Amino acid sequence: MSREREEHVGDKLQAFLDGELSSSESDSVRAHCAVCSECARSLADLEAVRVALEGDDVPSPLRSMWPAVREELERRSSPGFDLSFGLAASAAAVAGVALGLLLGASGDLPDRMLESSNTYAEGSLLGDESVPTLDEVYVYSFEEDGDD
Protein backbone atom coordinates (compact mmCIF):
# COMPACT_ATOMS: atom_id res chain seq x y z
CA MET A 1 0.00 0.00 0.00
CA SER A 2 1.43 3.39 -0.97
CA ARG A 3 2.14 6.14 1.54
CA GLU A 4 -0.67 8.27 0.04
CA ARG A 5 -3.20 5.56 0.82
CA GLU A 6 -2.04 5.20 4.40
CA GLU A 7 -2.39 8.82 5.47
CA HIS A 8 -5.85 10.23 4.96
CA VAL A 9 -6.10 13.94 4.32
CA GLY A 10 -9.63 14.64 5.52
CA ASP A 11 -8.49 17.46 7.81
CA LYS A 12 -6.84 19.25 4.91
CA LEU A 13 -9.58 18.97 2.32
CA GLN A 14 -11.46 22.14 3.21
CA ALA A 15 -8.28 24.24 3.26
CA PHE A 16 -7.36 22.60 -0.06
CA LEU A 17 -10.67 23.63 -1.61
CA ASP A 18 -10.28 27.12 -0.19
CA GLY A 19 -6.83 27.48 -1.75
CA GLU A 20 -5.19 27.85 1.64
CA LEU A 21 -2.55 25.13 1.28
CA SER A 22 0.94 25.55 -0.10
CA SER A 23 1.56 24.11 -3.55
CA SER A 24 3.41 21.12 -2.11
CA GLU A 25 0.59 20.44 0.35
CA SER A 26 -1.95 20.76 -2.46
CA ASP A 27 0.05 18.33 -4.60
CA SER A 28 0.09 15.91 -1.70
CA VAL A 29 -3.71 16.14 -1.27
CA ARG A 30 -4.27 15.65 -5.01
CA ALA A 31 -1.98 12.64 -5.07
CA HIS A 32 -3.72 11.10 -2.11
CA CYS A 33 -7.22 11.67 -3.47
CA ALA A 34 -6.19 10.05 -6.74
CA VAL A 35 -5.63 6.76 -4.94
CA CYS A 36 -7.97 6.99 -1.95
CA SER A 37 -11.68 6.69 -2.73
CA GLU A 38 -12.67 7.64 0.80
CA CYS A 39 -10.90 11.01 0.70
CA ALA A 40 -11.94 11.58 -2.91
CA ARG A 41 -15.57 11.09 -1.85
CA SER A 42 -15.12 13.49 1.08
CA LEU A 43 -13.65 16.05 -1.28
CA ALA A 44 -16.61 15.68 -3.64
CA ASP A 45 -19.01 16.08 -0.71
CA LEU A 46 -17.32 19.30 0.42
CA GLU A 47 -17.35 20.59 -3.13
CA ALA A 48 -21.07 19.86 -3.32
CA VAL A 49 -21.67 21.91 -0.15
CA ARG A 50 -19.73 24.78 -1.62
CA VAL A 51 -21.76 24.65 -4.83
CA ALA A 52 -24.96 24.59 -2.77
CA LEU A 53 -23.83 27.70 -0.89
CA GLU A 54 -23.05 29.47 -4.14
CA GLY A 55 -26.59 28.84 -5.34
CA ASP A 56 -28.02 31.07 -2.64
CA ASP A 57 -28.29 34.57 -4.07
CA VAL A 58 -29.36 37.38 -1.80
CA PRO A 59 -31.36 40.44 -2.78
CA SER A 60 -29.96 43.96 -2.83
CA PRO A 61 -30.30 46.31 0.14
CA LEU A 62 -33.83 47.59 0.67
CA ARG A 63 -32.64 51.11 -0.12
CA SER A 64 -29.43 53.09 -0.39
CA MET A 65 -27.77 53.24 3.02
CA TRP A 66 -26.04 56.57 2.59
CA PRO A 67 -28.93 58.93 3.52
CA ALA A 68 -29.57 57.10 6.80
CA VAL A 69 -25.85 56.84 7.56
CA ARG A 70 -25.35 60.55 6.94
CA GLU A 71 -28.35 61.46 9.06
CA GLU A 72 -27.16 59.27 11.91
CA LEU A 73 -23.64 60.71 11.76
CA GLU A 74 -25.06 64.19 11.97
CA ARG A 75 -27.32 63.22 14.83
CA ARG A 76 -24.43 61.76 16.81
CA SER A 77 -21.94 64.55 16.17
CA SER A 78 -21.82 68.30 16.43
CA PRO A 79 -23.90 70.31 13.96
CA GLY A 80 -22.92 69.68 10.36
CA PHE A 81 -21.01 66.75 8.98
CA ASP A 82 -18.23 66.22 11.43
CA LEU A 83 -15.92 63.27 11.25
CA SER A 84 -13.55 64.56 13.86
CA PHE A 85 -15.12 62.30 16.48
CA GLY A 86 -12.40 59.75 15.84
CA LEU A 87 -10.05 61.85 17.95
CA ALA A 88 -10.06 59.38 20.82
CA ALA A 89 -8.90 56.63 18.51
CA SER A 90 -6.29 58.98 17.06
CA ALA A 91 -5.00 59.63 20.54
CA ALA A 92 -4.73 55.89 21.07
CA ALA A 93 -2.79 55.54 17.82
CA VAL A 94 -0.48 58.40 18.82
CA ALA A 95 0.04 56.74 22.19
CA GLY A 96 0.91 53.52 20.37
CA VAL A 97 3.51 55.30 18.26
CA ALA A 98 4.99 56.97 21.34
CA LEU A 99 5.17 53.60 23.08
CA GLY A 100 6.89 52.10 20.06
CA LEU A 101 9.49 54.89 20.11
CA LEU A 102 10.02 54.44 23.83
CA LEU A 103 10.62 50.76 23.27
CA GLY A 104 13.33 51.60 20.82
CA ALA A 105 11.50 51.15 17.55
CA SER A 106 13.01 53.46 14.98
CA GLY A 107 11.00 54.60 12.00
CA ASP A 108 7.91 52.65 10.95
CA LEU A 109 6.09 50.49 13.41
CA PRO A 110 6.15 46.79 12.62
CA ASP A 111 2.89 45.21 11.44
CA ARG A 112 2.27 43.77 14.87
CA MET A 113 2.21 47.26 16.39
CA LEU A 114 -0.04 48.58 13.64
CA GLU A 115 -2.39 45.67 14.19
CA SER A 116 -2.52 46.30 17.89
CA SER A 117 -3.20 49.95 17.19
CA ASN A 118 -6.19 48.97 15.07
CA THR A 119 -7.23 46.39 17.61
CA TYR A 120 -7.18 49.00 20.34
CA ALA A 121 -9.59 51.17 18.41
CA GLU A 122 -11.74 48.13 17.67
CA GLY A 123 -12.52 47.85 21.37
CA SER A 124 -14.72 50.89 21.04
CA LEU A 125 -16.17 49.54 17.83
CA LEU A 126 -17.89 46.84 19.81
CA GLY A 127 -20.29 49.57 20.81
CA ASP A 128 -21.80 50.70 24.05
CA GLU A 129 -24.02 47.80 24.91
CA SER A 130 -21.80 45.14 23.39
CA VAL A 131 -18.53 45.76 25.20
CA PRO A 132 -18.01 42.35 26.74
CA THR A 133 -17.88 42.04 30.48
CA LEU A 134 -15.25 39.85 32.10
CA ASP A 135 -17.75 37.00 32.36
CA GLU A 136 -18.61 37.36 28.70
CA VAL A 137 -14.94 37.26 27.76
CA TYR A 138 -14.76 33.87 29.44
CA VAL A 139 -17.89 32.80 27.59
CA TYR A 140 -16.33 33.82 24.29
CA SER A 141 -13.15 31.95 25.10
CA PHE A 142 -15.16 28.89 25.95
CA GLU A 143 -17.14 29.13 22.73
CA GLU A 144 -14.00 29.48 20.67
CA ASP A 145 -12.33 26.56 22.33
CA GLY A 146 -15.18 24.13 22.35
CA ASP A 147 -18.76 24.94 21.56
CA ASP A 148 -18.35 25.84 17.96
Added chain:
Amino acid sequence: MTDDELMEAIARGDEESARLLVERWESTVFAFHLRMVGSREDAQDLGQETFVRLFKHAAGYRPAGRFRSWLFRIAGNLARSHLRRRRVLSWVSFSPGRHDSAAAEEDPGADVERAEAAAAVRRALSRLPERQRRAIVLRNYQGLSYREISSAMGASVPAVESLIRRGMAALGRELSAREAER
Protein backbone atom coordinates in the same frame (compact mmCIF):
# COMPACT_ATOMS: atom_id res chain seq x y z
CA MET B 1 -9.37 55.51 -5.08
CA THR B 2 -8.58 52.53 -2.89
CA ASP B 3 -10.50 51.83 0.30
CA ASP B 4 -7.48 52.92 2.31
CA GLU B 5 -7.34 56.24 0.46
CA LEU B 6 -11.04 56.80 1.01
CA MET B 7 -10.65 56.05 4.71
CA GLU B 8 -7.82 58.57 4.98
CA ALA B 9 -10.00 61.18 3.30
CA ILE B 10 -12.91 60.33 5.57
CA ALA B 11 -10.67 60.73 8.61
CA ARG B 12 -9.98 64.26 7.34
CA GLY B 13 -13.74 64.85 7.20
CA ASP B 14 -14.43 64.33 3.50
CA GLU B 15 -18.12 63.55 3.12
CA GLU B 16 -17.96 62.55 -0.54
CA SER B 17 -15.45 59.81 0.26
CA ALA B 18 -17.81 58.50 2.92
CA ARG B 19 -20.66 58.37 0.41
CA LEU B 20 -18.43 56.57 -2.12
CA LEU B 21 -17.34 54.00 0.43
CA VAL B 22 -20.94 53.26 1.43
CA GLU B 23 -21.99 52.83 -2.19
CA ARG B 24 -19.00 50.57 -2.85
CA TRP B 25 -19.64 48.24 0.09
CA GLU B 26 -23.33 48.43 1.04
CA SER B 27 -24.47 45.43 -1.02
CA THR B 28 -21.65 43.29 0.38
CA VAL B 29 -22.34 44.32 3.96
CA PHE B 30 -26.09 43.84 3.49
CA ALA B 31 -25.55 40.33 2.11
CA PHE B 32 -23.26 39.47 5.02
CA HIS B 33 -25.79 40.61 7.62
CA LEU B 34 -28.71 38.98 5.82
CA ARG B 35 -26.93 35.64 5.93
CA MET B 36 -26.04 36.17 9.57
CA VAL B 37 -29.41 37.33 10.91
CA GLY B 38 -31.93 36.28 8.25
CA SER B 39 -34.04 39.43 8.17
CA ARG B 40 -33.78 42.07 5.45
CA GLU B 41 -34.91 44.91 7.71
CA ASP B 42 -32.40 43.93 10.38
CA ALA B 43 -29.68 43.52 7.74
CA GLN B 44 -30.43 47.02 6.46
CA ASP B 45 -30.23 48.51 9.97
CA LEU B 46 -27.07 46.60 10.86
CA GLY B 47 -25.43 47.65 7.60
CA GLN B 48 -26.16 51.30 8.26
CA GLU B 49 -24.84 51.03 11.80
CA THR B 50 -21.69 49.35 10.47
CA PHE B 51 -20.90 52.39 8.34
CA VAL B 52 -21.73 54.84 11.11
CA ARG B 53 -19.24 53.09 13.41
CA LEU B 54 -16.70 52.73 10.64
CA PHE B 55 -16.74 56.48 10.06
CA LYS B 56 -16.85 57.42 13.71
CA HIS B 57 -13.61 55.54 14.16
CA ALA B 58 -12.04 56.43 10.83
CA ALA B 59 -9.19 58.30 12.51
CA GLY B 60 -8.19 55.13 14.35
CA TYR B 61 -7.90 53.11 11.14
CA ARG B 62 -4.34 52.35 10.10
CA PRO B 63 -4.21 52.11 6.30
CA ALA B 64 -2.40 48.84 5.78
CA GLY B 65 -4.53 47.17 3.13
CA ARG B 66 -6.67 45.48 5.74
CA PHE B 67 -9.87 47.37 5.10
CA ARG B 68 -12.03 44.29 4.50
CA SER B 69 -10.96 42.72 7.77
CA TRP B 70 -11.66 45.97 9.61
CA LEU B 71 -15.07 46.37 7.97
CA PHE B 72 -16.14 42.81 8.68
CA ARG B 73 -14.87 43.00 12.22
CA ILE B 74 -17.31 45.82 12.86
CA ALA B 75 -20.08 44.12 10.86
CA GLY B 76 -19.46 40.81 12.63
CA ASN B 77 -19.48 42.34 16.08
CA LEU B 78 -22.77 44.06 15.33
CA ALA B 79 -24.28 40.81 14.02
CA ARG B 80 -23.15 38.96 17.13
CA SER B 81 -24.57 41.63 19.43
CA HIS B 82 -27.83 41.56 17.50
CA LEU B 83 -28.10 37.79 17.77
CA ARG B 84 -27.29 37.89 21.46
CA ARG B 85 -29.98 40.46 22.01
CA ARG B 86 -32.41 38.08 20.36
CA ARG B 87 -31.14 35.39 22.72
CA VAL B 88 -30.64 33.03 19.84
CA LEU B 89 -26.90 33.01 19.39
CA SER B 90 -26.55 29.48 18.08
CA TRP B 91 -30.06 28.58 17.05
CA VAL B 92 -31.34 31.79 15.55
CA SER B 93 -34.99 31.87 14.64
CA PHE B 94 -34.12 32.55 11.08
CA SER B 95 -37.43 34.02 9.87
CA PRO B 96 -36.94 32.42 6.44
CA GLY B 97 -40.44 33.51 5.52
CA ARG B 98 -39.45 37.15 5.36
CA HIS B 99 -36.30 36.43 3.40
CA ASP B 100 -37.97 33.94 1.08
CA SER B 101 -41.11 35.93 0.43
CA ALA B 102 -39.02 38.97 -0.42
CA ALA B 103 -37.03 36.93 -2.93
CA ALA B 104 -40.20 35.50 -4.39
CA GLU B 105 -41.66 38.97 -4.86
CA GLU B 106 -38.59 40.02 -6.78
CA ASP B 107 -38.55 36.97 -8.97
CA PRO B 108 -42.03 35.44 -9.15
CA GLY B 109 -41.00 33.07 -11.91
CA ALA B 110 -38.12 31.62 -9.95
CA ASP B 111 -37.68 27.93 -10.27
CA VAL B 112 -39.30 26.28 -7.26
CA GLU B 113 -36.63 23.65 -6.94
CA ARG B 114 -33.87 26.23 -6.88
CA ALA B 115 -35.73 28.34 -4.36
CA GLU B 116 -36.23 25.34 -2.10
CA ALA B 117 -32.55 24.46 -2.31
CA ALA B 118 -31.58 28.03 -1.45
CA ALA B 119 -33.97 28.04 1.50
CA ALA B 120 -32.48 24.76 2.70
CA VAL B 121 -28.99 26.25 2.55
CA ARG B 122 -30.12 29.27 4.59
CA ARG B 123 -31.82 27.06 7.16
CA ALA B 124 -28.72 24.89 7.44
CA LEU B 125 -26.52 27.96 7.83
CA SER B 126 -28.82 29.41 10.48
CA ARG B 127 -28.44 26.28 12.58
CA LEU B 128 -24.68 26.57 12.78
CA PRO B 129 -23.07 28.10 15.86
CA GLU B 130 -22.61 31.83 15.27
CA ARG B 131 -18.83 31.73 14.88
CA GLN B 132 -18.89 28.85 12.40
CA ARG B 133 -21.57 30.65 10.39
CA ARG B 134 -19.61 33.91 10.41
CA ALA B 135 -16.39 32.20 9.28
CA ILE B 136 -18.20 30.35 6.48
CA VAL B 137 -20.06 33.43 5.28
CA LEU B 138 -16.87 35.47 5.24
CA ARG B 139 -15.04 32.75 3.33
CA ASN B 140 -17.67 31.55 0.87
CA TYR B 141 -19.65 34.70 0.18
CA GLN B 142 -17.24 37.54 0.93
CA GLY B 143 -14.14 35.76 -0.35
CA LEU B 144 -11.92 36.56 2.61
CA SER B 145 -8.78 34.48 3.11
CA TYR B 146 -8.31 32.56 6.36
CA ARG B 147 -5.84 35.24 7.44
CA GLU B 148 -8.34 38.04 6.79
CA ILE B 149 -11.06 36.11 8.62
CA SER B 150 -8.65 35.58 11.49
CA SER B 151 -8.19 39.33 11.72
CA ALA B 152 -11.91 40.04 11.32
CA MET B 153 -12.88 37.55 14.02
CA GLY B 154 -10.00 38.01 16.42
CA ALA B 155 -9.12 34.32 16.15
CA SER B 156 -6.02 32.45 15.09
CA VAL B 157 -5.72 31.10 11.54
CA PRO B 158 -5.85 27.46 12.77
CA ALA B 159 -8.99 28.33 14.76
CA VAL B 160 -10.57 29.80 11.63
CA GLU B 161 -9.61 26.73 9.62
CA SER B 162 -11.21 24.55 12.28
CA LEU B 163 -14.40 26.65 12.42
CA ILE B 164 -14.81 26.43 8.65
CA ARG B 165 -13.98 22.72 8.45
CA ARG B 166 -16.45 21.78 11.18
CA GLY B 167 -19.08 24.15 9.87
CA MET B 168 -18.87 22.85 6.31
CA ALA B 169 -19.02 19.27 7.57
CA ALA B 170 -22.15 20.13 9.57
CA LEU B 171 -23.70 21.82 6.54
CA GLY B 172 -22.95 18.74 4.46
CA ARG B 173 -24.69 16.50 6.98
CA GLU B 174 -27.69 18.82 7.16
CA LEU B 175 -28.07 19.11 3.40
CA SER B 176 -27.58 15.35 2.92
CA ALA B 177 -30.32 14.67 5.45
CA ARG B 178 -32.63 16.97 3.50
CA GLU B 179 -31.84 15.12 0.30
CA ALA B 180 -32.53 11.79 2.01
CA GLU B 181 -35.95 13.03 3.19
CA ARG B 182 -37.07 13.99 -0.31
